[in-house]
Amino acid sequence: MRHDTKGIIFIGDGMGGRPVPALDGQTTLEAQETPALDRIAREGACGLMDPIAPGIPAGSDTSHMAILGYDPHKYYRGRGPFEAKGVGIDVRPGDVAFRCNFSTVEGRKVVDRRAGRIKQGTEQLAAAITEQIPTIEDVQIIFRPSVEHRAALVLRGPGLSHEISEVDPHDPGVDYLDSEPLPGAVDPEAAAKTARILNAFTARAYEVLDNHPVNQQRRAEGKLPANIALPRGAGTAVDLQPLSDRYGLHAAMIVEVDLVRGLGQYLQMDVIEVEGATGGQDTDEIAIARAVVEALATHDFVLANIKAPDLGGHDGNCPMKMEAIAKVDRALACILEHVNFEHTTLMITADHCTPCSVEDHSGDSVPIAFFGYGVRPDDVDRYGERACAKGSMGHLRGMEIMAVLTNMMGRGEKFGA
Amino acid sequence: MRHDTKGIIFIGDGMGGRPVPALDGQTTLEAQETPALDRIAREGACGLMDPIAPGIPAGSDTSHMAILGYDPHKYYRGRGPFEAKGVGIDVRPGDVAFRCNFSTVEGRKVVDRRAGRIKQGTEQLAAAITEQIPTIEDVQIIFRPSVEHRAALVLRGPGLSHEISEVDPHDPGVDYLDSEPLPGAVDPEAAAKTARILNAFTARAYEVLDNHPVNQQRRAEGKLPANIALPRGAGTAVDLQPLSDRYGLHAAMIVEVDLVRGLGQYLQMDVIEVEGATGGQDTDEIAIARAVVEALATHDFVLANIKAPDLGGHDGNCPMKMEAIAKVDRALACILEHVNFEHTTLMITADHCTPCSVEDHSGDSVPIAFFGYGVRPDDVDRYGERACAKGSMGHLRGMEIMAVLTNMMGRGEKFGA
Numbered sequence A, B: 001m002r003h004d005t006k007g008i009i010f011i012g013d014g015m016g017g018r019p020v021p022a023l024d025g026q027t028t029l030e031a032q033e034t035p036a037l038d039r040i041a042r043e044g045a046c047g048l049m050d051p052i053a054p055g056i057p058a059g060s061d062t063s064h065m066a067i068l069g070y071d072p073h074k075y076y077r078g079r080g081p082f083e084a085k086g087v088g089i090d091v092r093p094g095d096v097a098f099r100c101n102f103s104t105v106e107g108r109k110v111v112d113r114r115a116g117r118i119k120q121g122t123e124q125l126a127a128a129i130t131e132q133i134p135t136i137e138d139v140q141i142i143f144r145p146s147v148e149h150r151a152a153l154v155l156r157g158p159g160l161s162h163e164i165s166e167v168d169p170h171d172p173g174v175d176y177l178d179s180e181p182l183p184g185a186v187d188p189e190a191a192a193k194t195a196r197i198l199n200a201f202t203a204r205a206y207e208v209l210d211n212h213p214v215n216q217q218r219r220a221e222g223k224l225p226a227n228i229a230l231p232r233g234a235g236t237a238v239d240l241q242p243l244s245d246r247y248g249l250h251a252a253m254i255v256e257v258d259l260v261r262g263l264g265q266y267l268q269m270d271v272i273e274v275e276g277a278t279g280g281q282d283t284d285e286i287a288i289a290r291a292v293v294e295a296l297a298t299h300d301f302v303l304a305n306i307k308a309p310d311l312g313g314h315d316g317n318c319p320m321k322m323e324a325i326a327k328v329d330r331a332l333a334c335i336l337e338h339v340n341f342e343h344t345t346l347m348i349t350a351d352h353c354t355p356c357s358v359e360d361h362s363g364d365s366v367p368i369a370f371f372g373y374g375v376r377p378d379d380v381d382r383y384g385e386r387a388c389a390k391g392s393m394g395h396l397r398g399m400e401i402m403a404v405l406t407n408m409m410g411r412g413e414k415f416g417a
Helices: A035-043 A060-067 A080-086 A122-132 A188-209 A213-220 A243-247 A258-266 A285-298 A308-314 A318-338 A398-408 B035-043 B060-067 B080-086 B122-132 B188-209 B213-220 B243-247 B258-266 B285-298 B308-314 B318-338 B398-408
Strands: A006-012 A045-050 A096-106 A109-112 A139-145 A150-156 A228-236 A251-254 A301-306 A344-349 A366-372 A395-397 B006-012 B045-050 B096-106 B109-112 B139-145 B150-156 B228-236 B251-254 B301-306 B344-349 B366-372 B395-397
Touching: A006 A060, A006 A285, A006 A318, A006 A398, A035 A318, A035 A344, A035 A366, A045 A398, A060 A258, A060 A301, A060 A398, A080 A096, A080 A150, A080 A228, A080 A258, A096 A188, A122 A139, A122 A188, A122 A213, A150 A188, A150 A228, A188 A228, A243 A251, A251 A258, A251 A285, A285 A301, A285 A318, A301 A318, A308 A318, A344 A398, A366 A398, A395 A398, B006 B060, B006 B285, B006 B318, B006 B398, B035 B318, B035 B344, B035 B366, B045 B398, B060 B258, B060 B301, B060 B398, B080 B096, B080 B150, B080 B228, B080 B258, B096 B188, B122 B139, B122 B188, B122 B213, B150 B188, B150 B228, B188 B228, B243 B251, B251 B258, B251 B285, B285 B301, B285 B318, B301 B318, B308 B318, B344 B398, B366 B398, B395 B398
Parallel strands: A006 A301, A006 A344, A045 A395, A251 A301, B006 B301, B006 B344, B045 B395, B251 B301
Antiparallel strands: A045 A366, A096 A109, A096 A150, A096 A228, A139 A150, A344 A366, B045 B366, B096 B109, B096 B150, B096 B228, B139 B150, B344 B366
16 A cells, blocks of 8 residues: 555535536626636546435535545534534534524514624624623533625533524514424424523523624614524534544644634644635635645645635626636646646545526536546546546546545555455 | 357566667567567557556456456455465355465575575475465465465455455565564454464465475575465455356456456356466476367357566566567467357456566556457558557457457347337
């Protein structure tokens, strides 16, 4: 077995799609010029991947879990713990964690789920929550802000459960909800307790935030106040084997969103922050690519993700998605130029499709390509949904990727004699 | 369902590979002229096979198990029982069996793991062990030699376990090891007992062998003495359903290595020995082919394996591997000439890849082709890794092969009405 080879998984978030009539029936990926991606396909081995299974629309969290070899059917108990890890909370097994939005409410009615996309002042708002709501009953309240309107909440204490309904109604113009135990919860008593504490937290957060100086100033400036924190995405934290133990790979992650960052921290990967990686359309893809190249000098394996293509898909905006795909391509051109592929294997993929016609994740297969060391090239000459369908790798599942990649790297363990 | 059709699985051991720069990026299989294999692909249906699962490097034992439909994840408990069966020991469920090498030691230091590749005298050495070490504690010692430096050891008695570490250090120049219970062994007490007995066996074997007349003579001739037997590859024997019961096929096996031969014996296949089948580069491939043709006269199903391609792969010797592939091709030419494919289905495959660049088994997919009765031919016109990737059979797993083959043979059992 080799120990000197390197591996990269480079993910264009939501990069796969469906045919667009306005693009002559091409997908955005097929319509956009992508010289680097095409070179990778041309000199590499292509195929399609179903992140979870054929037809199952994957989340970014479940897809990244599967691609890294952690069966989401077994280990996924909601996004909350990843969100909370991603904003720096030291989540522990048994904690119940939530993604939260700073939102604007009038009474119970949600006016704006993102509090006018608040950019500043959330640190002070979060500090007020932390100070004034340290516990509810026997449960510790841990609350931390992330970028813009985003935050995370962790409940730590005995007898909690993630099997409760959401507080965030997901739509503006309607009342926020009372959390309730889900029908059929495994531990109804724990679910009832958790729902009760969560509802108390929401009410208390309103009391703390509504007249906070940050919101007084926002109102004075004609901005919407961030006068509540609405939790959603409950999840129970579980134990996951560190990735380095699992594969014998010193591993790094370079990503732009808390959800996936949190997974990386969960797996004890080195999560590398990149200046200029905004998670938006304006992200600095060359800075990300350079960070990948640098990380490879000190790590065996790097997973990188550029978020932008997913945004265009969610917005149903094809030109925006195509620009984002061009960004991914430029990042890969930089990696092709600066990495030695005589002992490095690269895999490119999307974590799921986000077709502009769907404006959400779909369960269509995503195109994949392996390039560099240990790869048996095929005849596919460009990277796209239909071109890659003819490749020699066939249809792989997300859960199979790490075995395929580590095999190419010469680091696969033989089963048998 | 038909009962008059015949089936052949013909395996070129380790025949799959990776691109070789010196062969213009072709694999050895692609670079070697293989008219018979190409005819089989051209007139047959092609695909790729993952013996275990995508990216998992398979052993010969686990791959042959899977191809014959015995799930190695469920039934594989180490190579030892197959090795022991393969040298003619009547292994019983509960026995713990080992592959052994006659080796040369000075004190505990291993000078040569193969005792100068000893060719003669091992029968006498083994007889001495059998006579002088009939039991250790309450455990019966069964020891039998195979070709050259190879031998097998079986421990038979109450409370034994295969969850122990190896005695053979696998490298010359270092001390041989004390076997110890593996951390996390299911039955630590049984593992401790087995390790203790194995260490006692190794010490006693040295006492028996070091001054044995065979070794006195070897020393006089300037040869390395075979003065110890080093066990490795512990395995617990399990019950496997006979292949004929499983598929209703009177089955034969024609192979060259003890490991796979032992599996055939385990499955109560008729294991046919062929004069001239050496397991080496010099093997008589035509004798093997003729034995397949003959066996078909009295059997429904024959599995055959030519070992030579694997040897070239392990040695990183492409010309040697290509010559071995030519041997496989000549064997198949003989089979094509002498078998009536109006009622016979042939499958050709490798049990795993052994790329010259890896010098070991890899987890790359292997090319497969089905030919003859019941086959729906496709457009693939030659047998090779990349050509077969375009075939109509897609990507199959080893565990799916017997269903596909028996279906083509018209012997598949209908599931449903």
